[in-house]
Amino acid sequence: MTKTNLPLDADRLWSDIMAxxxxxxxxxxxxxxxxxxxxxxxxxxxxxxxxxxxxxxxxDTGGNLIGRIEGRKPELGVIAVGSHSDTVPSGGRFDGxxxxxxxxxxxxxxxxxxxxxxxTLEVIDFLAEEPSEYGLSCVGSRGMTGxxxxxxxxxxxxxxxxxxxxxxxxxxxxDRLDRAIRSDIRAFLELHIEQGIxxxxxxxxxGVVSSIVGIRRIEIVFEGEADHAGTTPLHxxxxxxxxxxxAVAIVRRIAEELDAEGPDYFVATVGILAVEPSASNIVPxxxxxxxxxxxxxxxxxxxxxxxxxxxxxxxxxxxRVRRSAFTxxxxxxxxxxxxxxxxTLRAAARDLGLAQxxxxxxxxxxxxxxSRICRSAMVFVPCRxxxxxxxQEWADRDAVAAGAAVILQAVKALDRSLQDA
Ligand code: GLV
Ligand code: MN
Ligand code: MN
Numbered sequence: 001m002t003k004t005n006l007p008l009d010a011d012r013l014w015s016d017i018m019a020x021x022x023x024x025x026x027x028x029x030x031x032x033x034x035x036x037x038x039x040x041x042x043x044x045x046x047x048x049x050x051x052x053x054x055x056x057x058x059x060d061t062g063g064n065l066i067g068r069i070e071g072r073k074p075e076l077g078v079i080a081v082g083s084h085s086d087t088v089p090s091g092g093r094f095d096g097x098x099x100x101x102x103x104x105x106x107x108x109x110x111x112x113x114x115x116x117x118x119x120t121l122e123v124i125d126f127l128a129e130e131p132s133e134y135g136l137s138c139v140g141s142r143g144m145t146g147x148x149x150x151x152x153x154x155x156x157x158x159x160x161x162x163x164x165x166x167x168x169x170x171x172x173x174x175d176r177l178d179r180a181i182r183s184d185i186r187a188f189l190e191l192h193i194e195q196g197i198x199x200x201x202x203x204x205x206x207g208v209v210s211s212i213v214g215i216r217r218i219e220i221v222f223e224g225e226a227d228h229a230g231t232t233p234l235h236x237x238x239x240x241x242x243x244x245x246x247a248v249a250i251v252r253r254i255a256e257e258l259d260a261e262g263p264d265y266f267v268a269t270v271g272i273l274a275v276e277p278s279a280s281n282i283v284p285x286x287x288x289x290x291x292x293x294x295x296x297x298x299x300x301x302x303x304x305x306x307x308x309x310x311x312x313x314x315x316x317x318x319x320r321v322r323r324s325a326f327t328x329x330x331x332x333x334x335x336x337x338x339x340x341x342x343x344t345l346r347a348a349a350r351d352l353g354l355a356q357x358x359x360x361x362x363x364x365x366x367x368x369x370x371s372r373i374c375r376s377a378m379v380f381v382p383c384r385x386x387x388x389x390x391x392q393e394w395a396d397r398d399a400v401a402a403g404a405a406v407i408l409q410a411v412k413a414l415d416r417s418l419q420d421a
Contacts, residue, residue: 006352008109008408010401016101017400019045020085021093029391030093034086034128034139035166042085043170046100046125053107055123062143062180063127063172069107071120075421077186079117079414080374081106081407082124084140084366091130092393094193094383094400100125102191102404109408117415119186126366127170131217133157134166135290135329141369143172143180150177181373186418187341188370189410190378191403193395195363197386205354205402207380208345212361212368213265213294214334216301220247220312224321226277226285241275241284243312243319248273250311251291254304264297265362268304288325294362296334335368341377341410344417348409349379354402363388379403 023042025031032038043065050057055067065085068078083099103123110117127140134155142148153164153174164174173179194200199207224238248270255268272290293304309326316323342358349356359380370376381403384394 006401006405007113008105008401008405010397012108013101013105013401013404014397016049016104017093017097020097020101028090030087030091031089032085032087033089034130034132035170039086040170043125046085046104049104050123053104054111055107059171060144060180061173061176062140062148063167063170064140064144064180065125067104067107067123069121071117073118073421074120076119076418077184077421078122079119079411079418080122080124080185080188080370081190081411082122082126082188082366083190083192084126084129086128086130088130088389090391091389092391094393094395095195095388096129096192098193098381098395098400099191102400102407105404106408106411115412117411119415119418121411122185127172129366134163135217135219136163137215137330137364138332138366138369139163139167141366143177144182145369145372146181147369147372148177183373185370185374187414188367188374188376189341189345189407190365190367190376191407192365192378192380193383193388193393194359194380195383195386195388198357198359199380199382200384200386202357203355204357204382205399206349206356206406207359208342208349208356209337209361209378209380210342210358211296211337212335212365212378213296213363214298214301214332215364216293216305216331217329218291218293218305218308219325219327219329220289220291220323221325222247222287222316222319222321223324224285224319225283227283229281229283232283237283238321239283239319240287240321243315243321243323244273244275244287244289246315246319247289247312250315251308254307254311255293258295258300258304264295264300265360266293266295266297266300266304267362268293290329296360298333332364332368335371337367337377338371338375341375344410344413345377345379345406348406348413351409352402352405354406379406
């Protein structure tokens with residue numbers, strides 16, 4: 001495989017990724033949480049670079065930052081490329097960012113080679129792909145595809161701000177969400193780091209993504225009674241954390257059982273556990289858990305939820321506390337990537353001389369929502385030791401550039417093949 005003759009500028013692409021990496025909470029690299037000042041600073045940088053690349057830049061009512069370059073035959077519709085610029089807390093420099101930077105570099109590479117597409121090309125930085133403080137992920141791609149339910153706008157972050165107000169603050173318009181919904185996008189392509197070890201362990205350059213997992217997020221709240229940790233005898237306590245600790249173990253056990261059945265993938269995680277009042281000498285009075293369950297088979301999610309519902313209720317009874325919430329916050333089904341776009345991506349990788357495989361995604365992506373309104377597909381590039389959602393996340397400059405070149409070649413191929421208006 002040779003990566004020296006790629007039809008784009010690997011250094012320029014890399015410099016965008018590194019410039020965004022510099023915009024981080026210094027105490028928690030790499031943190032640029034959606035809706036924060038840092039996020040807006042990152043977006044200002046992206047918008048500037050969009051403009052410098054010749055893109056007309058706007059924020060849609062769903063809060064997505066969109067750069068656009070008109071095609072020779074605008075009636076053919078839009079080919080879109082993108083991902084997200086927000087991060088998880090203490091996340092990495094590449095998750096999402098590499099996909100946005102890829103879109104930008106494609107525009108510059110086309111310009112440098114004097115290529116004007118027939119289709120209009122858009123580069124999209126979707127709003128809040130990562131679960132935000134409002135408890136919702138993929139806010140922008142939900143908005144663009146009509147899946148940002150008005151009820152979701154009432155979600156509140158711990159400081160009390162509603163998602164509706166936060167959306168307005170970052171340039172969206174919660175009262176005109178219908179204007180964000182698109183019917184003119186013909187194809188969407190997203191480059192992303194793999195966030196797993198398949199490509200690296202097999203010394204492959206790119207992965208063409210076959211499917212994206214479904215994700216269900218469930219909030220469970222246990223309410224007990226705060227009491228003195230020294231004077232309240234064990235048999236008189238109503239300890240919310242005892243119920244929650246059991247619930248964590250229950251989540252893990254049910255997930256292991258479902259995954260072991262095979263062949264479908266099943267994982268579940270409790271990533272948030274909030275204990276109140278959280279003091280060493282107070283029996284926990286309230287505990288909130290957030291469960292994230294993922295699978296390629298929605299029937300397994302249904303079985304998981306019903307078992308967890310039953311067993312977490314029993315855990316509450318055993319700890320003599322009340323389970324005051326068992327609520328689905330979001331539920332995205334598994335999605336198959338578009339077969340024709342996969343063929344286009346495989347051909348592009350082959351023409352570039354890159355070693356490739358097909359692989360499923362265990363991570364969620366904006367492409368999953370985009371697949372509800374247009375053909376959508378993804379390219380993965382290797383990342384070191386599969387590490388992601390952690391500061392150690394790393395992808396090599398040439399690896400990202402190779403994946404970006406696949407997207408560029410695919411955009412050109414789609415521009416030729418999608419000629420029916
Ligand atoms: C997105 O990063 C997800 O898979 O949660
Ligand atoms: Mn992520
Ligand atoms: Mn991502």
